[in-house]
Amino acid sequence: MKVLFAHNAIFGQFLHFAPWLRERGHEVVVLHRDKAAPGGDAGLVNFNDEPWHLDNQAQHLREVENAVATAAGSASAALKLRDAGFSPDIIIAHCGWGTGLLLKNVWPRAKYIAYHEWLYRANALAPPDTVAELTADRLVNFAHDAARNMPIVLEFLNADACWTPNEFQASQFPKMFRDKITITHDGVDVDKLKPDPEARIDFPWLNLSGTEKIVTYIGRGFEPTRGFPDFLKAIEILQNSMPDLHIVIIGENKVAYGEKLRAGDSWLHRTADSLNLDFSRIHLTGTIDHAHLRRILAAGTVHVYLTAPFVLSWSLAESMALGCAVVASDLPAVQELITDGENGLLAAPGDVRAIAKQIKRCLENAKLRTRLGQAARESIVRNFDMNQTFEFRLKQMQALIKDKD
Numbered sequence: 001m002k003v004l005f006a007h008n009a010i011f012g013q014f015l016h017f018a019p020w021l022r023e024r025g026h027e028v029v030v031l032h033r034d035k036a037a038p039g040g041d042a043g044l045v046n047f048n049d050e051p052w053h054l055d056n057q058a059q060h061l062r063e064v065e066n067a068v069a070t071a072a073g074s075a076s077a078a079l080k081l082r083d084a085g086f087s088p089d090i091i092i093a094h095c096g097w098g099t100g101l102l103l104k105n106v107w108p109r110a111k112y113i114a115y116h117e118w119l120y121r122a123n124a125l126a127p128p129d130t131v132a133e134l135t136a137d138r139l140v141n142f143a144h145d146a147a148r149n150m151p152i153v154l155e156f157l158n159a160d161a162c163w164t165p166n167e168f169q170a171s172q173f174p175k176m177f178r179d180k181i182t183i184t185h186d187g188v189d190v191d192k193l194k195p196d197p198e199a200r201i202d203f204p205w206l207n208l209s210g211t212e213k214i215v216t217y218i219g220r221g222f223e224p225t226r227g228f229p230d231f232l233k234a235i236e237i238l239q240n241s242m243p244d245l246h247i248v249i250i251g252e253n254k255v256a257y258g259e260k261l262r263a264g265d266s267w268l269h270r271t272a273d274s275l276n277l278d279f280s281r282i283h284l285t286g287t288i289d290h291a292h293l294r295r296i297l298a299a300g301t302v303h304v305y306l307t308a309p310f311v312l313s314w315s316l317a318e319s320m321a322l323g324c325a326v327v328a329s330d331l332p333a334v335q336e337l338i339t340d341g342e343n344g345l346l347a348a349p350g351d352v353r354a355i356a357k358q359i360k361r362c363l364e365n366a367k368l369r370t371r372l373g374q375a376a377r378e379s380i381v382r383n384f385d386m387n388q389t390f391e392f393r394l395k396q397m398q399a400l401i402k403d404k405d
Contacts, residue, residue: 001401002340004110006031006074006093010044012163013094013115013186020390029086031074031099047077060144067098067151082106089401095155096148104158111400113133114159116181117311119146119152119172156180160400162228163393166312168333169338184393186314187386188321195323195377199298201248206283213245213363216300216316218293221256222249222268226313227306227329227349229271234356235282236275242363247282248296257310297322301369302362307331308349318346320376325369327358343375
């Protein structure tokens with residue numbers, strides 16, 4: 001089988017699936033626009049957006065313009081692949097950026113799978129009691145969401161199949177689209193991600209090898225979408241009663257998903273300025289490689305995963321596969337992985353005292369941590385092992401090709 005993946009990054013959500021297919025003898029090409037991609041791999045094909053940008057374009061219109069420019073750039077690279085003799089049986093494209101929108105025009109006979117992560121909806125990330133009154137200014141924000149949705153919705157016109165990683169994210173789509181979506185998790189490499197009793201945080205740049213209470217947190221950015229202000233507020237409560245507690249925060253001090261802040265501003269500084277935190281016991285690692293991340297999680301005492309009702313992070317399933325005792329937000333997407341008290345502990349978003357209480361409960365009860373961590377690992381192996389997930393995907397791909405013939 002010949003498979004073309006299309007993504008803005010090198011692999012993105014296809015990080016494990018593309019190599020898995022290649023290892024089983026399928027020809028795999030990845031079309032991407034990541035300029036930092038490693039060279040020497042014939043299966044990685046870079047493209048650039050077409051320079052079709054108008055000056056002073058409004059942001060909500062820029063979303064559509066960017067998607068069209070990305071689609072055209074991706075298709076231009078695809079034409080070169082076609083002319084060189086490559087003809088995929090299956091195209092799998094990540095939706096939202098426009099990367100795959102024109103690829104069926106290049107290869108009309110190929111079967112097209114659209115990988116959907118999200119549909120933007122008004123107030124989707126806002127708690128019900130914080131939804132502001134509709135004003136003319138807020139209508140502009142709604143227009144921005146509508147513009148971001150345009151390339152996402154267009155994907156349904158081309159798609160022979162649609163994939164989404166969980167029920168909650170699929171539920172964001174109206175019924176006319178939801179009925180076309182198959183739920184298929186991205187999968188977890190449970191052979192690589194497994195408990196390591198010997199793991200220690202003893203790097204040259206961070207040594208906590210003699211510390212018994214370590215709470216870990218991961219965020220692509222530090223922002224309300226991933227519960228970061230609430231996390232710091234919970235840590236303030238815990239620090240007051242636990243002088244031996246250390247916190248390891250992995251990620252960048254930026255906004256990755258929510259509304260951008262002005263230059264020099266951040267949610268870390270905003271929140272920390274209003275709290276009495278002991279930063280000698282809070283360790284900010286920045287972005288680190290995955291091997292170091294695994295080691296920190298495996299050596300930690302409790303891992304905290306907080307989020308708004310949004311796309312579920314890979315870090316939750318990965319931390320569970322590592323056997324971490326996890327405290328997480330009590331939300332539908334999280335509930336697809338965690339049953340409170342069985343394989344993790346849940347706390348209501350925004351309830352800082354409840355979050356702190358659940359973390360402290362884990363920190364003070366080794367038997368509970370062990371039970372939750374073992375059950376977390378077992379649930380991921382049972383339900384989200386990537387080999388199981390990918391076999392399911394492969395069968396669907398083979399059925400699509402059979403239908404083509």
